[in-house]
């Protein structure tokens with residue numbers, strides 16, 4: 001076979017790279033050695049796809065990955081809110097098959113690489129035992145998304161395994177000297193209730209003495225799948241060469257844990273449970289990491305360093321595990337978060353010595369410590385989106401991957417990525433071809449932020465609470481909460497901003513006062529900061545902990561505004577405040593977390609002067625999610641036909657309209673196991689119409705983040721209207737509208 005880009009490995013990374021490259025117009029062959037796509041996210045391994053949102057357990061607000069990764073997660077929510085891994089398989093298969101530029105080869109294990117010279121791959125060769133066919137795929141560009149980096153390895157690409165010593169990159173979290181230690185594999189099981197007692201006879205290879213697992217008291221009969229992430233082993237071994245031995249040990253552990261659940265007498269609630277599924281392919285966390293022109297390090301992550309070639313971002317904690325895994329006396333993981341998301345540079349996404357080899361997935365060019373953060377699958381998918389787009393641009397420009405480092409090329413790559421929904425924090429690249437930016441834009445109305453009226457419920461200040469609000473540069477508005485207490489007391493109130501623009505960690509106190517409260521219900525607690533902020537930003541109006549006080553909540557919700565509490569998500573943090581060990585190079589700070597719908601209600605507030613954070617001009621500001629602003633247009637709640645109109649002085653040719661709707665980038669949309677109570681995001685408009693001044697061009701429904709509408713034929717008009725015909729019960733937000741002549 002001859003193609004433009006050969007991708008080896010159909011995990012989330014390989015899938016996102018393939019779909020992006022195919023859509024960008026190049027021919028792709030995707031070779032996957034297993035029968036379904038998704039790698040560790042597939043029904044064969046069953047890990048939930050996570051990323052920078054970190055289960056909503058850190059301060060990375062509106063940080064879900066964009067582009068193809070987001071498209072997959074939003075579609076999975078729509079079809080599969082129950083989190084059935086088999087359904088996710090079908091979505092990945094369907095999306096890949098839908099791309100006419102992709103040739104998908106399932107069950108083809110690549111085991112050979114042909115080189116054209118020392119620094120270039122000519123072809124990869126693989127075998128499918130199902131049809132007894134050998135495949136040879138020749139291409140100018142290759143992408144290794146195989147997890148273990150077999151292509152890079154066979155091609156002689158520079159790589160590392162184990163942890164760097166502290167000195168090499170000045171990483172305080174690294175061990176004093178380099179080690180061979182890795183993160184281990186895990187293997188999971190699912191159970192189900194049969195409605196009648198089920199007997200379990202353990203296989204002879206099952207672990208007999210459960211106390212060999214120091215954490216055995218944490219085992220619960222109701223847990224399954226990736227909630228048993230800590231059943232991990234093999235980090236002290238060669239996770240490639242010894243992977244079969246590791247798998248046998250993990251089977252020993254998995255069946256031993258199940259034997260304990262069923263037969264120890266400790267779990268009467270397990271009487272009717274049976275094993276429904278046990279993994280046969282272990283999830284692999286770590287093996288080779290390849291070297292690109294840049295190796296991302298702890299300091300890049302924690303200090304949120306900026307890179308001229310940023311094409312993606314990460315935001316999961318630096319999450320490292322003891323090499324002894326399940327048999328270790330130490331906690332199963334140590335997770336250290338940064339104060340916000342960090343950029344990922346393009347130089348980490350190709351090999352430094354094999355000129356036509358892209359890297360995608362967990363093998364990208366990072367230190368062992370930084371790997372602890374970039375390894376999660378939504379980050380892998382988002383990075384791989386950049387790889388797919390870069391491959392298309394390389395072929396168009398006739399350059400190899402490194403050739404895109406030229407400033408103009410890099411800007412073009414960033415432009416194409418952001419157009420395709422990729423979020424690159426801190427990077428705004430306008431598209432001169434987008435004629436929406438040359439139009440006068442008017443909205444039928446805009447949501448004015450004056451108050452969130454109280455409903456009849458309250459929440460206590462058992463923990464500190466806040467409202468996170470977008471404010472314009474200048475004097476901060478006054479905010480009034482409604483508080484109830486039965487005793488005379490005081491509440492400390494604070495207004496907090498962030499030390500870095502674009503972060504949401506409330507680590508800078510801008511205003512503080514102590515207010516007295518007499519016994520009574522719904523009393524006004526007014527925070528009047530006499531403070532100016534130099535630029536638009538989000539600030540938190542905080543009511544500090546006082547269990548004697550409760551605060552009125554509101555039914556109102558609108559994009560870019562959230563209620564937070566100073567709290568902990570035990571899945572990703574040890575406490576509500578990250579207390580970094582001294583000398584660890586990690587920062588200490590508080591977590592202020594939103595709740596998930598239907599919880600996480602806003603607090604009732606009154607805002608003076610009222611704010612106007614939803615003007616329609618934001619539709620063309622080049623940022624398609626809340627950052628320092630809401631970056632959204634939202635119509636007034638009582639607008640019966642929210643309409644935004646683009647008007648040009650001269651008629652313009654229009655062929656294509658691209659819209660970014662609000663599917664709540666704050667929501668992680670975990671892909672499997674964990675169900676979600678809603679299948680559609682309530683801020684996302686349900687039905688809409690696009691029309692010129694004369695006629696309707698399109699009318700239809702939507703539940704996705706992005707709509708790319710190619711009109712049946714080009715039209716010429718001086719007016720284009722977008723009307724929201726039906727919402728999903730909350731004010732619908734739109735982040736971006738792009739309009740193209742072709």
Ligand SMILES: Cc1cc2nc3c(=O)[nH]c(=O)nc-3n(C[C@H](O)[C@H](O)[C@H](O)COP(=O)(O)OP(=O)(O)OC[C@H]3O[C@@H](n4cnc5c(N)ncnc54)[C@H](O)[C@@H]3O)c2cc1C
Pocket residue numbers: 008009010011012013014031032033034037038039040041047048049050051108109110111126145146147148150184185186187226229282283284285360361362363375376377378380
């Ligand atoms: C136990 C465990 C828990 C984790 N927890 C999470 C979590 O909760 N959320 C999260 O997002 N991430 C989690 N991770 C990390 C994440 O799963 C991995 O970092 C991620 O899957 C790496 O993506 P990848 O595409 O590089 O590799 P993979 O997902 O492994 O995909 C690689 C694909 O390449 C295929 N392949 C390999 N060799 C060949 C070959 N020679 N020819 C053809 N195809 C080949 C494989 O079959 C596989 O499908 C966890 C990892 C493990 C192991």
